[in-house]
Amino acid sequence: MLRELINANPIVHGKKERRRVQSTSTNFDEDIKDPEHPYSLEELNVVSEDLVEVDDKHNYVRVTFTPTVEHCSMATVIGLCLRVKLMRSLPSRYKIDIRLAPGSHSTEAAVNKQLNDKERVAAALENPNLAEMVDECLAPTFV
Template sequence: MSENLENINPKLYKKLDDREITVEEQDEDVADEFDAREIFDIIRNINDPEHPLTLEELNVVEQNLIEVDDKRNRVDVKFTPTIPHCSMATLIGLSIRVQLLRALPSRFKVSVEIAPGTHISEAAVNKQLADKERVAAALENSMLLGVINQCLAPKD
């Protein structure tokens, strides 16, 4: 198996502590806005397609690379592949997009991109991830959707 891995020994990072939930956040009568930490919490536990690790543990997703404009209903996520030639970058981006589309209200426009300067095919992958028809077509492919669902499945 290891001979097929692109990044045999990825660097691991410390996970953030769980978010403390405030009294205001628990009050159902108070409308609270989405913020970068909430979006991070939605995507942090996505499984890497090559390793039994999460995107947070590999530092592929970081809270400081997430922008939320609740008033304009926009969520922008940038992610950093573990290596500059990662062939799984599109799959990782699709997994992030699908997780957010499933978790967020439909009013949100979601943008998922590779962080600038972190991948050799950054422009091509970003173009694919931004193309709604290509994303929809990819999600109609049952094999690809199965792989994405494995990435999104909670760990045991």
């Protein structure tokens, strides 16, 4: 069954050359696929390097992202993908903070609360459908 897309015609941007964070094992060169489109979050300008803060001294990472539309029903899934990507890439000592860009989503506060609550994240990842969707978005290759 085909579901209707929230943003059927997103603007696609080119990929940029990205930095590598040498002091951690994180590889920021891997892409995360958008849950609805065959493009990466970078290509859709949902995530950009300048909105990724890494503080190695305090073991802290914050990613701020902007959905393609302010009523995006996939915002929580996108944030969950970002969190899981970082959880799999970084040493466990890092605190991960995932946020919507201020004013970028109609339910910004609720989404931010869900994405930064350990129990809610754990419960979401126990849902087989959500876990499969996250794994698909994080697959090393996609077309």
